Amino acid sequence: MEERYALLLERLTKTEPEFQKAYRDSLDMSWIYHDSALEGSVYTAQELKAAMDPTAPIVTDSSIQPICEEIRRHREALEYIRDFADKKRQPLNIDVVKKIYLILHPEEGDIKTVKYRKDIPQHRLYFHEYAPPDKITYKVRQVLDWVNDPETRRTRSTIRIAARAHYDLLRVFPFASDSGKVARLFMNLLLLRGGYPPAIVHSTERQRYYEALKGSSATMTQIVHESIENNLGSVEKLLEGHESKGYAVKV
Template sequence: LQKEREREREQLRKQKEKERLQKEREREQLRQQKEKEAEQRRLEREQARIAAQKAREEERERKRQEAAEERARKLAEREAAREEARRQKEEERARREAEREAYRKAKEAERERLRAEREAARRALEGKVARASKRLQRGDGLLGRGITTTRVYRPEAIPDQSGTTRRIPEGAAVRPLGVRPPPLPQLQPQPAVTTPPTPPTTEAGAAAAPTVAQPTPTESAQGPEPSPEGAEKTEQTVSAPSQPAELERAAALTTPKPVEPTRATPPPPPSSLGIEERYQRILERLANADPAFQREYRENFDMSWIYHDSALEGVVYTYQELKTAIDPNVQIVPDSSLQPACEEIRRHRQAIELVRELAERKRVPITVDTIKRLYVTLHPEEGDVKTVKYRKDIPQHRLYFHEYAAPDKIAYRVRQIVDWLNGPEPKKMKNPLRVAARVHYDLVRVFPFTTDSGKVARLLMNVILLRAGYPPAIIHSTERQRYYEALKGQLPVIIQMVADAISN
């Protein structure tokens, strides 16, 4: 019995041990399964993380490529826009050159036509004179004496040139320009024409016009020039008379009337007032005038300003071009050949109006933008004040022989001029004329822009003068060579020229 109990206990113990081992195996299997599942989940998470990281890398790379493509596209667009602007500018320049060439050819054709007309008129007149001479020779054979012809000039046909020459110091010898000295009288028994006395000279150096005048050297070489209004010079040919009454009438025609010498008007006494007071008096008298006179005065003044200022740059406008561009009633230029010149003249007048506007705003300081604004007004195709560029090269001009600023020094030199103008030294000088002339001189020697730097410098000079109460300084076109010679380094000459231009 005890052995059976022992056996039962042993079996029970073995069974428990077996169950325990079974449970341990099950636990081990469950643990392994959990570890496997955990490893599986870890691998899945790792794969998901790697996939997400790869996706993020791909997204970043895609965005980087898109940004690079966008930059390349914008760069290409900017380059295309720049190229288009450059192409348009080249086309505009070519168009302007073509218009200028067409205008030059039209002017040349017009000059050729006028030259041909003058030549035809001269030949016709020579033929007429030859025929009249033959008739006189035939009459001379019949009557025994010759009757010459007399060329009679109407007094109003001879232009008044007073005031067109430079002032001449008192006591200096004045020789009339363009007046042929009278020929010596011929020793004939009965002279047909008496030589008039030498006409007296006026203060300005121009000869007073007599009723009967000798032909000038130009007329003697080329023949008389026909007038558009009619024949300013009438040639009276006296044929051989056949009766005494006709002889008396022919003698009356060929004998000139005595000429009364024209007395020169004495110059007004010098005024004791300064330039500013005299200019203010002119403005007051102009303000009291009627509007029509004011408008005509302003138009003529602007035409003179534009003509002489452009002539200094080598561009000479005709009266027709100036009048067509200035006239407010002409909105559309009827002649296409005048279109380029009229556009330049109108832009120049806009710049003059800007000068007057800046002169009235005395509290606004003159800056670099003021200089650029004057240039952009003359050349709107160059952009605006923010985008206009200084020149990038050294200009070559047959008249500009003075020193230029290097392209990389232009901005600094222009700022230096503006800083000096707004500094204390001009106030110490107490002479606006010298200040304006020096600013003009320095700016022209910098030559900041490719074209019309001289115009911009003179416009800026007149802004300073008008702010100080002075009239604008318009340097006469006849002073062109002296002006360019002074730009080589003669500032006192420039100051004297500006003073002469104001007081003229």
Template sequence: MTNTDTSLIRKDVLLRIEEKYDLLNSMRPLSADVLDRLHDEMKIMHTYHSNAIEGNTLTLSETKLVLEEGITIGGKSLREHLEASNNARAFDLIEELAKDKKPIDHILVQQIHEIVTKNILEDAGKYRTKNVRITGATKTSPDWSKIVKMLDVLFEKVNSAKSDPIETSAILHHGFVEIHPFIDGNGRVARLITNLYLMGNNYPPIVLKKEDRLKYYKALRSADSGNLKPFANFVAQAVDAGLSSYLSVYGGKDELIPLRELIVQTPYSQEYLSLRARQGILDAVKIGNVWYSSQNSIKKYMLKHAQKSKKELK
């Protein structure tokens, strides 16, 4: 892990991630059944949220039906169905590439883009050959003639990085969307290669959620202005949540349980614990509109809270 004194990421979040990362590694190798379950679950979640961020209107349950049953959803466009199936196939690909520790390069990102935009864009897998202006962006995307050289610099920086993989994945993600090498599909490809990099460094895949879309774009705009810290922390929180989801599969005291069911073990109200979860102080994951935590996380929060209370009384 990185030096928490110099990292862009909050120290408490990094320490929490390190603890979960070590715990997950102590459980490896994971059984085939567990791996299959996690792969299917994360593929559906990633596909739904990544597409929804870009405006796809398929719901999570509809996305699941399209991917698992091949069902056509009435009232939804052909493009939305293709976006779901294409993104899922690309997720399968990056999982295989991560096992081989493939470095990020031009061939790889063009291959991913070709899969993501197959039968949607005429120039699937090809870098743009004209300039574009992105609505809401704080600055204009680079001239198309500079794309290859700028990506060369980004790929070299990422592939040779010695710093914390989470920070590096944030640099990769932001750098890629800032360069905007394709006419369309850059966000989807960025989220996929971010996961490829993280999985190649033995982290679980992350899901950047539709509900956090405004926070996501705000953090990217801040990075455009030279401040990567908000985006690095945004990615770190997704890594933290991803680790919680993986550990939860094993049940026991790390199983994710709705806060409303955990409050009986605490002197706090659900509203109070939800607030602490939103503040990032209580280790919790939001799924849909419901906050989840674990018995271990609640116990650690109460111990730390009690210690602080004692110090304040002295």
């Protein structure tokens, strides 16, 4: 799968800059749309375009403005994990998880002051068991220690590690809001760092995804594996369509 992705990236670099930008914009829109839809927030194409297109007219509609800010912060988080994934020597620690959350919620302060949740949310989308607030610090550290353990990397594939880290983080549910987004962003950081494409869980898989969180991590690993396969298939189809039109390819 890594080789397949590496070949796709090589083919992408040989396309014209306009196509590469269109591909990246389309990927980010799809990523943000599906990831937010898993949380129950369904953005329209107009909202996504208004938030992500720098040439789009400035949004004056006060009802859309907060949504555009959410989308922009989400995209900023995507850029952060891509950038971090390229820095192979940077340590993966708790601050990385907090930083992802703070990009989504800059009003929460900084790395030193950001707080984990203090209670068990009563109205929620996720219905698996949550860690008690007094155990969150310990359990988040436990997840990071497991990810960084040489034995983990020696005995498990990148996909299994990323899927399990995401599963475990979501069962801790460290933040009062957007723990799901944080866990999936952290998972994709691990995948990107390992040479894989992102696993974008499709919104149509929402119920299955929630059920997996109440079940075993093996089911979650399967969902993540399928999401990566779907991503690769989409890029291959896109490139084949582009190349079949006879566009000039750089050599």
